Amino acid sequence: MSIYKHGLTVGIQRINGKFYLTMKAIGTLTHEDYEKITPMLESAIQGVSDPKIYAIIDCTELEGWELQAAWDDFKLGLKHGSEFIKIAIFGAKDWIKVGSKVASWFIHGEIKNFDSENEAFDWIKK
Numbered sequence: 001m002s003i004y005k006h007g008l009t010v011g012i013q014r015i016n017g018k019f020y021l022t023m024k025a026i027g028t029l030t031h032e033d034y035e036k037i038t039p040m041l042e043s044a045i046q047g048v049s050d051p052k053i054y055a056i057i058d059c060t061e062l063e064g065w066e067l068q069a070a071w072d073d074f075k076l077g078l079k080h081g082s083e084f085i086k087i088a089i090f091g092a093k094d095w096i097k098v099g100s101k102v103a104s105w106f107i108h109g110e111i112k113n114f115d116s117e118n119e120a121f122d123w124i125k126k
Contacts, residue, residue, distance in 0.1 A: 006030065006063075008037045012044045018085075019045060020124075021055040025062040034072035041076070045083065053084045053109075054124050058117065060091030077106050084109035088120035 006027025013020045021041070045051040065073060084107050089100055097113045104111045114120040 007033050010037055010040060012040070014044070014048075019048075019051055019053040021053055022058075023055065024058040024060075027061065028063045029065045029069040029073075031066060031068035031072055034069055034076070038072070038076055041080070045080075051083045053080070055084060055087045056117075056120050056124055057087065057089045058091055059089055059093070059096050062091075062093075062096065074106075077103055081107040081109075086124050087111045088114060088124045090114040090117050090120040 006029060007025075008029065009024040009026070011022040023037075045053070086109050087100075087107065089096065089111065090113070092100070092113045100111050100113055112120075112123060114123065
């Protein structure tokens with residue numbers, strides 16, 4: 001019997017008024033995953049005027065989204081897109097790179113794809 005893992009692991013830190021969000025996506029994301037992550041993100045930025053979010057997303061183990069989860073991701077991007085300054089994505093497959101280009105139409109910050117975690121961290125800190 002094999003165990004199928006999926007979900008999002010999230011870390012949020014606030015340093016000098018800036019939010020650093022680290023996220024690792026595993027398996028095929030579901031609507032239930034977004035029901036858990038969305039309140040965590042919104043709680044972290046609640047009450048902060050003009051939050052600026054720097055995100056690093058690890059997609060090395062991401063396999064995809066269920067349809068409802070893809071819609072949840074889109075809605076989250078629309079609602080908070082103006083708050084993201086930089087989003088660094090690493091370990092992305094070609095279809096994720098295409099998706100990040102589409103996401104850039106709705107998110108005001110810069111989005112870049114990287115092959116390694118070190119490259120992503122170096123860029124996000126600049």
